[in-house]
Amino acid sequence: MSRSTTAESVDDPIAYFVQDVGYHGKTERTQAAYERVLRQFEAFLSEGTARDQTGVSIPEATHRDCMEWVHSLRADHAGSTVATYASYLHRFYGYMTQVGVLDANPMTLVVDQIEESIDTDPARREISLEEMQEFVQGITHPLDRAIVVTLLKTGLRVGELCNLDVRDVNIATDGLDAEMDVRPQLSGQLNTLYVSPDPSRGERTNGEERTASNKRKRQTVVPVDEELESVLVEWLAIRPDPVSDADPLFVSTGDSWGHRLTTDMAHTIVTEHAEARGWYRSGGGAAENVTPHYFRHFFTTHLRSETGDRGIVKYLRGDVAEDVIDTYTHNWGDRVRETYEESIYQLL
Template identity: 25%
Template sequence: MHHQFLAHLTHQRRLSEHTVAAYANDLKQFAAWCLGEHEIATTSAVTRDHVKGWLASLMASGLAAASIRRKLSSLKAFYNYQQSRGLQQENPTLRIPIPKLSRRLPVAVAEKDIKRLFDSFPDPLTNDHFPLLRDHLLLALLYQCGMRRAELIGLKQTDVDLNHRRLSVLGKGDKQRLVPFGPKLAELLECYNELRAGTFQEEEVAALLLTDRGKRMYPKYVYNKVTEYLKDFSTEEKKSPHVLRHTFATHLLSEGADLNAVKELLGHANLAATQLYTHNNIKRLQEVYRQAHPEGKEPDDS
């Protein structure tokens, strides 16, 4: 039964391989718990009390609220699917209290640190070392275009429009969006394309970014590259590719960019996701106010 549901997620809902794997893992965990705790082996025998018991056991194990919410969301999606196909009468996931999230603000790298990171690369016009130029481009695309890791990996050579200086990015749910870029990134892309063509004449790979051996990149490869560079230039604890996406959004908003425009650039489905970045901006404005406004300064203790 799970297999039909997972196929539905892949083909009808067009979810990514990574997301479908997360759903599959959540359902597998729940099935194992039901069997181990209650000797239940069929989906129709599950009740609301079983679902609540599972969530309580996850909380007791110290799992984060965000992860528990996701697991409940996987169960809800599965039982909604079962009901819509007439395979289930009662939906055991209805009216289940959802664990509250503690709001975690997006982590961003400071502008001075980002500048130091990119200043550490040689001039692309004189850089003929493929791995170094490729790393430069990889980081620049994440920071200057705010892409997700999967979007970066999926970027094809044909998605780059150097004449109009824009990228065609395939986002979540197969939604296409156009992201503009500046002259410095255009120059970097031109240098990379030229060096790539000279380095890998034999094999034609559609993907824009290649590994040192001319193959398509994979998620762990991108993650390792970003963490390797950020560890020398960022004091933030988190150093994932997503941090550069957060940094892109935070820096745009701090320079006065319109929230709706940033939402479109990020490919967010709704404004609530983008609004999280305004909290970072408000913190920065509060700091400016405290330092600069005559009435904003803290009282002197002396």
């Protein structure tokens, strides 16, 4: 891979990227973490790879060089750390490609393979759709039901759920006191939910400092079916007045009345219901416990089976970038909605 002939000449792509990360508002700690990992990758390449033992530069690296580096990390790091380091490199290449300093992102295929191995976990508890329906129907509290149904219907990560503001949802509000003031991205798109890649822990989004990060690669517009619309309207009808001017969609009805729901609160709500069902025990692992992340696994497994379209499922999960979407169809939004509505399971 060579640099684009139309791009500005950049002698040190890593320094360029880290500086831009700072311009975008990332903390010095985040900048340092990016630079540390990227310098490790640069040093790995310079020492030579299986493909080229004389050494490889960052612009020249291929997906095989990246795969070799990721594999080398596994000897000394936990799987979660390996995935984090891989995501740093993926973001670096993705950004540098977007601004025209580098020609392509060799990490796209590598990250896809890493996620595939993580998502396909045969050790997880198997719960049938009928069992999940009984579980959901047994939840009567409007907040608890809205949390569980939203997670199951969208495949959101729990942090992404907690970061939702009312402006991120466009649904019919007949019977509610006020109309919803939605994002421009949702204008004219009724029954949709917007998930932004922007919120980051410790940084401000929509005027509020966030306690969780969204881990999406791109913005995602997720369809809202009639069941999800119904539980959200039910929740909004009794939702306490939010403390934050950001108008969070989900707020506490407990000791932190009116404050944005945190990931710990959401986790507790889910696991208490799961424990009552016999699906959770303290000290149990992912193989047996049902947590908010289990619902993402359930969503992914069922939609992959029903749609047979991994691209659309990856889009809904937030795992696919804009350039990949462009290879599918110019009418992407309609295709996603049609496929989703034909395939999404009923819970109530």
